[in-house]
Each structure stands twice: as structure tokens, then as C-alpha cells.
Amino acid sequence: MVFFMKSCDESLPELIGVYDKDNSNTFVSLYFDGSDDHFIAHREKVIQCLLTQDEQKNFVKTMDTIQTYLKKNKGANHAIFASDKNHFFKALSFPVAVKNSLSVDVSPYIHQIAELADEWQAYTMVLLNSNHAKIFSFSCGELAVEEDLSADIMNKHKKGGMSQARFQRLRKGSIHAFLSEVVEALSKITTENIIIAGPGETKKQLSGMLPIQLQKAVIAEVDVAIDDACGLVDETREIIKEKGKEEHRRLLELIQSEILRNGLAVYGVKETLAAVKNGQVEALLVQKDVKHRGWLCEGCQLIEEGSSLLCPSCGKRTSEVDIIEEIVKIAKRTGAIVGFSQDERLQKIGPVVGLLRFK
Ligand SMILES: [Zn+2]
Structure with missing residues (x-):
């Protein structure tokens, strides 16, 4: 069974739940920043001397699987938890530096991953204007687009024959309908840590339409042009930190x-x-x-x-x-x-x- 998950929040419950039922030291936990190849060999050598014969056999097989994974997945900052005996393998990668550590125990070592999960709290960002909204999820520093919504809102120029007042009413109505769609999508995705970003008044309009529980979850509103959002990821990360x-x-x-x-x-x-x-x-x-x-x-x-x-x-x-x-x-x-x-x-x-x- 091979897992690859990017979210440390999601993998923590599984990692804290597994352990070796015979109380053998079979779970290998490797945090590796990718820079020092000698580190793994050095730790492997000393660990092997300290294990029982059965544990040693499991350790060698488990390390083989880990090395194969590392060869296929170059790059830095891996956290790998594996036990050949327990048919367990879980690999995660982080956008931030991990501290090198290789250990063997009856269960995975989760201290560092818990620290990373705490530092990189998950949050959801809505980037919107009156006819386009994107909802992003951030977890452990990774970004994913959850929803991309756009509406065919009447543009600002009214068509001939329509009174200005009627045009404004219709336009407002269609923006409202579009924002209702955004609210519905958002409420399916999260109930906490929401950041609303975008230009002008639409942010306020959206937060006003959110149900109370989601309103309480809004931690910041960021004023930004919708096509100029390149610095936004860093800015919102700082907010959540x-x-x-x-x-x-x-x-x-x-x-x-x-x-x-x-x-x-x-x-x-x-x-x-x-x-x-x-x-x-x-x-x-x-x-x-x-x-x-x-x-x-x-x-x-x-x-x-x-x-x-x-x-x-x-x-x-x-x-x-x-x-x-x-x-x-x-x-x-x-x-x-x-x-x-x-x-x-x-x-x-x-x-x-x-x-x-x-x-
Ligand atoms: Zn005892």
C-alpha cells in the first residue's frame, strides 16, 4: 500500500493510530532535507547494531523501499513513515525545510510533522470580483484550486431602451445570484480559516452574505486586483502564521x-x-x-x-x-x-x- 499525501493535517490521524502490535521496533520514520546523503547511511549503520534479528530484517527491507522511493522522487524535504512488516508506507513532501532524522520505533515519530502542521495551518482563500471567483485551499504550504466560478454578469453599459434604474436592478440581481453560488461552494469546502481577497466592495458583499458560522471563520480581507495576485500567497501565509x-x-x-x-x-x-x-x-x-x-x-x-x-x-x-x-x-x-x-x-x-x- 503506497500513499502520497500532501497534507500533514490529513495524515496525522492515521500516523498516530498505527503501531506494531508485537511491540517490535519496526516503524521507520525518516525526515530528510535531501542535502546530506551520508546522513542516512550513518544512521542506518548504528540503528542496525541495536536491533534484534527480526527487527533488523524488517529494517533492511523497509530502508530498501524508502531508498527506491527517494531515487524516484528527487527533491528535498521528505517525511517518510514505513514498516515492511506492517505493510505501511506513507510519504509526504514539504515546501519548508525539515530537520534530518532517522529513527525506528514501535510507531511513527510525529513530533516534526505535528510542528509543521501547526505552523502551516490549513486555510481557504476566495479571490473574487463581481463576476469571477476562485476558491483555493492551502495545506502544509501547498496550494490547490478547489472551485473556479464565473458568471455572465451584464457589463456596465446598459443596452438601448432600458432605463438606468432597471439596468442597475438587474445587474445587482445577477451579482447577488453569482455571490450566492460562491457562498454555497465555499460552505461545502470549509468552516474555518477563510481569507477573502479581491478588488473593491465585492469582498464585503460576499462576507455579508455568509452564514454566521462562516462569517466568524473569516480571518482577513485582502484588497488586491484580481489579475495581480502574485504576491497574495505570501501575504496570506503571513496572515495565517x-x-x-x-x-x-x-x-x-x-x-x-x-x-x-x-x-x-x-x-x-x-x-x-x-x-x-x-x-x-x-x-x-x-x-x-x-x-x-x-x-x-x-x-x-x-x-x-x-x-x-x-x-x-x-x-x-x-x-x-x-x-x-x-x-x-x-x-x-x-x-x-x-x-x-x-x-x-x-x-x-x-x-x-x-x-x-x-x-
Ligand atoms: Zn515494564
């Missing part, structure tokens, strides 16, 4: 005030890990680019900070994990919102904090 940052700021402030009055918040690695495992976390905020050493017992699923060769609970061998990765994965599995931030305040109280559903 700023919106994300603002949401993280607000979330952090909310968590801080909850911490102050000992309310529904959690902070610190150990405490946050316990809270996500317990399904208490509603929204998680993680300091960007941070890792935290820990271990996981595949036998009894115990995860703790620090390092320990054998599990103190069941005596089985443990494997080293990045606790932040585990926290993000569990948080996503339990339906929490996960955001990543470089806010200095988070560095002081974090590196992970969470808003709780209950205590």
Missing part, C-alpha cells in the same frame, strides 16, 4: 493564569506526561525544537524521564525515547490541540505546558 502565533500567545496567557491560581493547568515534563496519559489535557503548548530524554517499556507501556536499562515495574528491557515526542503523540491521540511556540515565557515554565479539561 500570525494568527497561529496570536492563538499560542492567548493559550499561554490562559495557562499562566490557571497556574497562578492553581487551576486547570499543568506544567513540566513529568507532570504533563502524567496528565496527557490520563486524558486530561485539552490544549498542549510545546517549546519549539526541544527534546527530553526518557525511556519507554514496551512490556508495560511505562514511560519515564531519565534513563533506565530495565523497567523497574516489569523487569523488561526499556528503549530510549524522546519524552516530548511521546507527550505530543499521546496528546494527539486523546484529541488535544497541540501548538508549538518560541515564546520566552514558555522556556521558563515549560518546555511543555497544558490546559486541562478536568483535574
